Amino acid sequence: MGVGNHQEMLKFTEEGHKDFKNLEAAYERLEMVVTIVNEAIRQAEDVQKMLNIQGRFAEVKFPPCFALLLLLLLLLGADNRFPSARKSIF
Numbered sequence: 001m002g003v004g005n006h007q008e009m010l011k012f013t014e015e016g017h018k019d020f021k022n023l024e025a026a027y028e029r030l031e032m033v034v035t036i037v038n039e040a041i042r043q044a045e046d047v048q049k050m051l052n053i054q055g056r057f058a059e060v061k062f063p064p065c066f067a068l069l070l071l072l073l074l075l076l077g078a079d080n081r082f083p084s085a086r087k088s089i090f
Helices: 003-011 020-057 064-078 083-089
Strands: none
Touching: 003 020
């Protein structure tokens, strides 16, 4: 039974029915589980995308000066004390 089936059961069960509160609680828990699973799938897909992107750069050899420049750009970009430097660099 999927979430939709539980929702239909809840929709057609009168609030005074002895099983209504249990159905309502089950539906809420089922929604929470579906939300957690969907978020885990989204995060796994994002990690896979990141690993695919990283794999493209694994074979690229950057000169040491490029790494130093990249570090400098990251530091300037992360520090709001240098907004004019960040604008001029980018």
